[in-house]
Amino acid sequence: MEQDTIFAMASGAGRAAVAVLRLSGPGAGEVLAGLCRPPPPRRAALRALRDADGAVLDRALVLWLPGPASYTGEDSAELHLHGGRAVIAAVAAALVARGARPAEPGEFTRRAFLNGRMDLIEAEAVADLVDAETEAQRRQALRQLEGALGALYRGWAERLLVLMAQEEALIDFPDEDLPPEVAEAACAELAALRGAIAAHLNDAHRGERLREGLVFAITGPPNVGKSSLLNALAERDVAIVSPTPGTTRDALETRVVLGGVPVTLVDTAGLRAAADPIEAEGVRRARAHAAAADLVIAVGEAGAAPGDVPPDALRVANKIDLGGAVPAGALGVSAATGAGLAALRARLAAEAARLTDRSGPPPLTRARHRAALETASACLAGAAAAALPELRAEDLRGALRALGRITGEVGVEDVLDRIFAQFCIGK
Ligand code: GDP
Numbered sequence: 001m002e003q004d005t006i007f008a009m010a011s012g013a014g015r016a017a018v019a020v021l022r023l024s025g026p027g028a029g030e031v032l033a034g035l036c037r038p039p040p041p042r043r044a045a046l047r048a049l050r051d052a053d054g055a056v057l058d059r060a061l062v063l064w065l066p067g068p069a070s071y072t073g074e075d076s077a078e079l080h081l082h083g084g085r086a087v088i089a090a091v092a093a094a095l096v097a098r099g100a101r102p103a104e105p106g107e108f109t110r111r112a113f114l115n116g117r118m119d120l121i122e123a124e125a126v127a128d129l130v131d132a133e134t135e136a137q138r139r140q141a142l143r144q145l146e147g148a149l150g151a152l153y154r155g156w157a158e159r160l161l162v163l164m165a166q167e168e169a170l171i172d173f174p175d176e177d178l179p180p181e182v183a184e185a186a187c188a189e190l191a192a193l194r195g196a197i198a199a200h201l202n203d204a205h206r207g208e209r210l211r212e213g214l215v216f217a218i219t220g221p222p223n224v225g226k227s228s229l230l231n232a233l234a235e236r237d238v239a240i241v242s243p244t245p246g247t248t249r250d251a252l253e254t255r256v257v258l259g260g261v262p263v264t265l266v267d268t269a270g271l272r273a274a275a276d277p278i279e280a281e282g283v284r285r286a287r288a289h290a291a292a293a294d295l296v297i298a299v300g301e302a303g304a305a306p307g308d309v310p311p312d313a314l315r316v317a318n319k320i321d322l323g324g325a326v327p328a329g330a331l332g333v334s335a336a337t338g339a340g341l342a343a344l345r346a347r348l349a350a351e352a353a354r355l356t357d358r359s360g361p362p363p364l365t366r367a368r369h370r371a372a373l374e375t376a377s378a379c380l381a382g383a384a385a386a387a388l389p390e391l392r393a394e395d396l397r398g399a400l401r402a403l404g405r406i407t408g409e410v411g412v413e414d415v416l417d418r419i420f421a422q423f424c425i426g427k
Pocket of ligand 1: 221222223224225226227228229318319320321322333334335336337
């Protein structure tokens, strides 16, 4: 159990009508009683908050939330203050004077996890929900917070436990004549588990992509209108448009929302053999971006021969206002007149939705989970190949440990600091 009583603003920084300050820890009740007469549990009440000298600091809506039925599982309180800087500073000073201390990033959620109020996957979902910028991200985080992903992993862990019990039986009673169906069923179950985890891993990173956002690279020869297209899609002037080829030397980025997914559009320098060293560096970066992008938007000019384009790129023929023919398989647009841009936007939104496909079972959302599942998967492969029940049991135990690390059920002390440091203060 944590001994400190911590506090932090739960609402955002800056002047606002109301600021919510949160307090949690074994001393929360005492600290609160030092400020005002605590209201009955879970009832909002208006109270004058006072410092040690009895001077009124603010009139606030106060909530007293005794543990264990609180967010952290500890005794907690919420103070809904007037949202001015001076009010917040004065109340914070009074809390420190009463023995509370400012919270570290993620400390409330860390305590919730340590007190068994949520598993690690749900804790991470809290951070994702706070960070969610788009509707699709919000839905994915909420689904994870509600336990869909944890249930999937725990379901696998339970099946592994059953398999392990069977192996233990084989080790303990080697001479008993276990019916051959038992071994066959165990073998089939092991194969089924491996298949389920492999399918989950082999999801084209759709959950991670939605969480982190996609990258679409705009590539093509100089002067075809890449910068103009970026500006048109972003609906503002991000890139310099110039009739002089080779103007875009660095990779310019802008974030847009397409189909509920945050997408970083990268305008790359014209891909040509450049004499100028600065432009050459731009071209090098463009190639690197295009290689790492989730989708390449290969831009050419209508009427011009399509250049060297990656096979899965989305091909766009710009400047259709000049009358050139649109090559087969390309989308004709004009950044200048806006013709075809709605269709291009719709196509990009469809690509974003496809890359982050939200139908079906909950997807993997974090590299941390992926690494643990890969370990589990390798252990299961080892178990399937093991000749002796003892070795098989050891591999199954390894797989179970790896699954347990995802939800936080086994040995995660070493990763907790890293996980919760990514949170904002007050969560
Ligand atoms: P980039 O080098 O590929 O980024 O091309 P820019 O966006 O800088 O555009 C190069 C030139 O083509 C500029 O003079 C633009 O005004 C012009 N341009 C861009 N899009 C269009 C278009 O759809 N139609 C016409 N007629 N000109 C365009």
